[in-house]
Structures are given as structure tokens and as C-alpha cells.
Amino acid sequence: MSKVPTITLNNGVEMPRLGFGVWQVPDDEAVRAVGTAIEAGYRSIDTAAVYENETGTGQAIAASGVPRGELFVTTKLWNSDQGYDAALRAFDASLARLGTDYVDLYLIHWPVPQRDRYVETWRAFEKILAEGRARAIGVSNFLPEHLDRLVGESSVVPAVNQIELHPQFQQAASRAAHQRHGVVTEAWSPLGQGKGLLTVPAVATVARKHDRTPAQVVLRWHLQTGNVVIPKSVTPSRIRENIDVFGFELDDDDLAAFAALDEGRRLGPDPAAFG
Template identity: 60%
Template sequence: MTTAIPTITLNNGVEMPQVGFGVFQVSNEETTAAVSAALKAGYRSVDTAAIYGNEEGVGKALAQSGIAREDLFITSKVWISDMGFEQTLEGFDASLQRLGLEYLDLFLIHWPAPEKGLYVDTWKALEQLYADKKIRAIGVSNFQPEHLQKLVAEGTIVPAVNQVELHPALQNREVAAANAEHGIATEAWSPLAQGALLADASILGIAEAHRVTAAQVILRWHLQQGRVIIPKSVTESRIIANLDLFGFELSSDELASIDALDRDGRTGPDPDTFNG
């Protein structure tokens, strides 16, 4: 297995690993063991969030790893209840303290929560933290094209990343196009659709042809389209397999057959209506 993880260059020049490790819905206690296993397997990027309640668990694993801070890429997110300029600054400090870090590599607004009307003020707080060199890159999560446009128009920094639900059953093409238009990297959460596509006949056929798993096929599909992915698992064998994506390549026909699976397969909330 190769662990030479490719990186993408964000719009501010920061290099971000294309494969990271997600800890959504993992308990604080389980998180330390899972992140430790991921770091041992070769992951160097970890994605958490204040609302996950496991930043301490991530921080403990990082501290125990002995890996140099500059070799890690750590992402967290500000939750809806902490939106607003001052609240965001406080929320960031709390996240940093729980993680036991002096800075973050990437900090995201978790949801636009449009009815709250606070995502621009929240973005201005992220711009301040970036100016203060407390964050290497700032971005958003679950932002629709109109939300991005408002930030670009009213802010002074274009988001580096937009992390959205994206998988073969929900390819979010309008959002991906808006991201590309603004030079924003697309990062996929729930890249495996929470397992909903692992029994799909076309994906299983491709997996058999390459002697890999259905999950590896889907993750490879993401990579070949230039996205950042953060697969999650607490099972060591799957943590390792989810990083073993560089010994095969999908053909244009295979990519097209996965592209054809697009439908309204959303597994999480709708960003246009979700307000916490």
C-alpha cells in the first residue's frame, strides 16, 4: 500500500491532502483510537467540528502521535449557535483549546443557516482569524451558489474550500461548478453516501475488474475528479483500505458509469432550509 497522499493547492497557496480522515458521529472516546489508527495508516489530515463533541479526542490522538505539527492538516468548523462575529472568535478559541493546538490549518463555517442571517458576519470573523495567522486557510461547508456569491461580494477573501455532501447519488454539480468558478476547492463529506451505494451493480462490477472494494472504487472516482475526500470509519481495516486508492485507475467509461448514478440521493439536511 502506498501512503504518498497527493495534495491540492488551495487558492491561497496552502497545500491540502486530498484524502483526510473524518470523525463525524464518532464518540469522543472512540475518536482517539480511530484517529491514532488513521495516523498510523498514513493519514495526515483530520476533519472534526465543534458540534461533533470529539475535538478533545482528536487532540489527544495528535498529541500522542509524535508527528510534527507542520506535517498535519487539521480542520474544524464553527457551529450555528456560535455564528456572529464575536461568538465565532470565542468558538474558535474554544475549539483550539479542546484540540490542544496553537493554530488550525482550515476552519469552516459549518452551515450557512440562511434564516439566521449571520454567515457574512461569521465570515468576517474568519477573515480576522486568518489575518491574525491563527488559521492557514478559511472556508465554508454546505454553502449553495447564492451563499458563496454573497460572501465573495461582501467579504475580502474568497473561501479556500467548500465542504458539501457529494457522492455518486448526489453529485451537487451546480455547487461544484460555482466552486470552480470562484477557485474554491470542493471537499466531499459523506463521500460513500453512508454506504448506500456499496451494493450497486455497476460499482461492484468495476470493483471486481480492479480487484478492489466498492468503497475504494467510489473514493477513487472522487479523486480522479479532483475533489478532497474525508472518509470515516472506526474499523482499522477500513481505515487502511480507504487510503489504499493509488494502485489503480478508473477508465473514462468507468467514470461515466458512476457519473450516471446521480439522483436526488441526499442523506443529510438541505442547506437551503437547515438552520440548526
């Protein structure tokens, strides 16, 4: 059984607070990595059409021996498939690659505001939700203005917004918008990228204090901040290490040290211009 706690989405669906991401994991390697993650206790797996590893992810899920109903599978619609009909076709293709009848969460990967099709795309998502082929629908990389518009022009509030979020880019404005609308914040690149964040002296100090690794204390910070988090690794020892973050708690001094790390600087693309 998984020891990961869940959070209740705005439609009543339960989502694990910590999952396993497969960004940049080749399809054949995803079979092994996802299999290792499920064996280690992860029950939430996050992929996307553009990652080109839905097939390997689905094969690992099928081979895991864990009942499908105990797993939480997320995938995402790529930018070139935005639009009502195109989104429906792309969703069918994702389901076929995953080898499943439904996903637990389907996300619009980027808003691509210059194409102005995300509201139309969302209508297709509402249809997918109504048909029960996705248990929840949401967005990724939406800025507060994109989210406000979507909520104002549709009948289903996104359950999740998955955004770049880590101690050096804490996204206070987006998190406030999510709270206002009842949207769960999910963090991608939760450990930053490369070793930069994990070698910051303040992070190392907190890690030593708790006899944990820098990655573990950063993930713990996310959980105590209220974020859902999806660390990614292909190294079995790290996969197991990243889920072992429930036996300790950061104190007020630790949280203050993390609060001071915010630089307000993105590592990934700007959602206002990307796509």
C-alpha cells in the same frame, strides 16, 4: 511518510486530497481511531465543534509522534456560534479542546440563511486568518447563492466548500460555482450513508474489474473527479483500506458508469432550510 497527494488552495496552502473524518465518533473512541488513521498514513483530520470529539482528536494528534506541521487539521464553527464575537469565542474554545495553537482550515459549518449571520461570521474568520491562527478558512454546506454573496461582500474567497457529495448526489451546480470562484470541493459522506451505494451493481462491477472494494473505487472516483475526500471509519482494516486508493485508475467506461448513478437526491439536510 504519507503517500496522499495534495491540492493547492487559493491562498497557496497545500491540503491532502484524502483525509480522515470523525463525524459520529465518540470523543474517547476518536483517540484510537485518529491514532490508527495517522499510523496508516493519513495526514488530514477533519473534526467539528458539534461532533464533541475535538478533545480526543487533539489527544491522538499529540500522541502520534508526527510533527504538528506535517498534519492538516480542520474544525468547524457550529450554527449557534455564528456572529462576529461569538465566532471568535468559539474558535478559541475549539483550539483549547484540540490543544493546538492553530488549525489548518476553519469552516463555517452551515450557512443558516434564515439567521443571516454568515457574512458577519466570515469577518471573524478573516480576522482569525490574518492573525495566523488558521492557515486557511472556508465554508461547509454553502449553496451557490450563499457562496456568491459571501465572495461579493468580503475580501477573502473561501478556500474550501465541504458539501455532501457522492456518486448518487454529484452536485454539478455547486462544483461549477466552486470552479468559478477558485474554491476547492471537499466531499462529506463520500461513500453515501449505510451500504446503499456500495451495493449498487454498477459500483460492484467496477470494483471487481479492478480487484478493489466498492469503497475504494468510489473514493477513486472522487479523486479523479477533482474532489478532496474525507472517508470515516472506526474499523482499523477499513481505515487502512480507504487510504489505499492510489495504485490504480478508473477508465472512461468506469467514469461513465459512475456518471449514470446521479439521482440528485440528498441524504443529509437541505442547506437552504437547515439550522
